[in-house]
Amino acid sequence: MQTERGSGAASRAVAARILDAVLHQGRSLKAEFASHLPTLADPRDRALVEAAVMAALREHGRYADALNGWMTRPPGKRDGVLRALLYIGFAQLDVMGLPAHAAVAATVDAARNLKYAHQAGLVNAVLRRALREPLPARRADAAWPRWLSMRVRKDWPEDAEAIFAASAVPPPMWLRVNRQKVSREAYVEKLQRAGIGHALLEALPDAVYLPEPVPVDTLPGFAEGEVSIQDGSAQRLLDALDIAPGVRVLDACAAPGGKAAHLIERYPATRLLALDVDARRVRRMAETFARTGAAVQARAFDATATESWWDGEPFAAIIIDAPCSATGVVRRQPDILLHRREDDIPRLVALQARLLDALWPLLAPGGVLLYATCSLLSAENSRQIAAFLSRSADARLLPLDARFGRDTGYGHQRLPGENAMDGFFYARIEKARG
Ligand SMILES: C[S@@+](CC[C@H](N)C(=O)[O-])C[C@H]1O[C@@H](n2cnc3c(N)ncnc32)[C@H](O)[C@@H]1O
Numbered sequence: 130m131q132t133e134r135g136s137g138a139a140s141r142a143v144a145a146r147i148l149d150a151v152l153h154q155g156r157s158l159k160a161e162f163a164s165h166l167p168t169l170a171d172p173r174d175r176a177l178v179e180a181a182v183m184a185a186l187r188e189h190g191r192y193a194d195a196l197n198g199w200m201t202r203p204p205g206k207r208d209g210v211l212r213a214l215l216y217i218g219f220a221q222l223d224v225m226g227l228p229a230h231a232a233v234a235a236t237v238d239a240a241r242n243l244k245y246a247h248q249a250g251l252v253n254a255v256l257r258r259a260l261r262e263p264l265p266a267r268r269a270d271a272a273w274p275r276w277l278s279m280r281v282r283k284d285w286p287e288d289a290e291a292i293f294a295a296s297a298v299p300p301p302m303w304l305r306v307n308r309q310k311v312s313r314e315a316y317v318e319k320l321q322r323a324g325i326g327h328a329l330l331e332a333l334p335d336a337v338y339l340p341e342p343v344p345v346d347t348l349p350g351f352a353e354g355e356v357s358i359q360d361g362s363a364q365r366l367l368d369a370l371d372i373a374p375g376v377r378v379l380d381a382c383a384a385p386g387g388k389a390a391h392l393i394e395r396y397p398a399t400r401l402l403a404l405d406v407d408a409r410r411v412r413r414m415a416e417t418f419a420r421t422g423a424a425v426q427a428r429a430f431d432a433t434a435t436e437s438w439w440d441g442e443p444f445a446a447i448i449i450d451a452p453c454s455a456t457g458v459v460r461r462q463p464d465i466l467l468h469r470r471e472d473d474i475p476r477l478v479a480l481q482a483r484l485l486d487a488l489w490p491l492l493a494p495g496g497v498l499l500y501a502t503c504s505l506l507s508a509e510n511s512r513q514i515a516a517f518l519s520r521s522a523d524a525r526l527l528p529l530d531a532r533f534g535r536d537t538g539y540g541h542q543r544l545p546g547e548n549a550m551d552g553f554f555y556a557r558i559e560k561a562r563g
Pocket of ligand 1: 363381382383384385386387388389404405406407410430431432433450451452453
């Protein structure tokens with residue numbers, strides 16, 4: 130058994146390894162969490178690692194400034210894990226509010242675990258300085274690459290600062306209750322019995338809001354498919370759809386299956402085909418459907434290559450939850466800001482246009498296409514839809530109401546943090562009859 134201090138040092142070392150991989154080696158945060166967190170037996174250690182890494186990713190610009198100001202030779206590329214450990218130390222003192230002396234001691238011990246015993250004195254000295262002197266002031270857009278913060282400022286001149294601020298704070302947790310299995314009222318009682326704080330906010334019929342996230346495996350009925358994790362803005366999408374029982378629907382970019390499972394929970398008789406180009410993500414989607422009991426056909430195909438998978442029967446509705454810059458969900462995935470490149474945007478815009486053009490002919494006359502992204506950029510959203518409408522004579526934009534966020538003229542946009550939700554874009558397009 131590890132001592133209190135031993136397990137504290139182990140979790141700081143794991144946090145530093147994850148942060149180093151994401152920050153300095155271009156690795157994905159989700160994948161690093163998935164491979165490292167199971168090595169820690171105690172759920173409290175896992176929670177501490179997650180919180181410390183997320184905080185350090187949000188604040189790494191300031192922490193780098195602190196090291197540059199305080200050290201003549203801050204750790205360089207070859208000592209990335211040492212630099213990461215110092216950031217983990219700062220995060221504990223700066224935003225996590227942990228008892229300072231225990232946090233410093235565990236972080237210094239972690240330097241030894243990471244084979245930096247010869248630098249333990251330096252880690253101690255730097256963190257003690259951070260106890261005495263303030264770290265550089267917060268700047269909400271510090272973690273954003275300049276080209277991207279400029280695009281956000283250009284698209285949202287009035288709201289850019291609020292967007293950066295909302296993207297820099299830990300998000301709440303949203304649950305979607307599977308009302309095929311349990312009523313929302315009955316599920317809320319289970320949360321009450323489990324002592325999990327919750328609220329029912331505005332008119333999202335399947336949602337429960339948890340201001341303080343909890344580990345998924347502590348949620349009552351999760352393994353039985355009674356609830357799923359899904360932000361309110363993603364749940365809102367289905368309110369733009371009104372379909373008759375038994376119709377055929379395509380979810381073209383469906384993995385990991387959140388919106389497809391929601392659709393089947395709400396309209397169980399739907400004949401839903403869920404495609405995704407990424408076979409690994411399709412396997413995860415199939416697991417989601419097995420857990421929630423959704424009868425959905427999940428298949429790995431490039432949706433734009435319609436000749437390879439379409440059988441010729443038109444769809445009454447098509448959902449394109451498009452691959453995008455994910456700029457609306459930075460609060461959940463701060464590593465987006467590290468991995469996104471400027472030339473990704475025109476590539477994504479072209480892919481979104483190809484998806485729209487390839488799938489539109491598969492929609493039945495009178496049918497509805499829902500286009501959605503978790504992006505904030507007009508090129509992927511309102512300008513994408515304006516361009517599509519201008520080249521599609523039989524396409525008409527249908528109105529949405531204020532529950533979907535603000536009207537851009539070509540679809541509705543929710544900015545991150547509004548109504549406690551992620552940033553999201555929605556457009557509802559109808560195909561002319563005959
Ligand atoms: C925003 S995610 C979808 C999230 C999903 N709808 C949900 O609610 O869980 C976008 C998805 O598009 C997929 N994708 C990208 N290009 C595609 C293509 N050409 N055909 C089908 N899927 C594609 C990606 O693999 C990714 O899983």
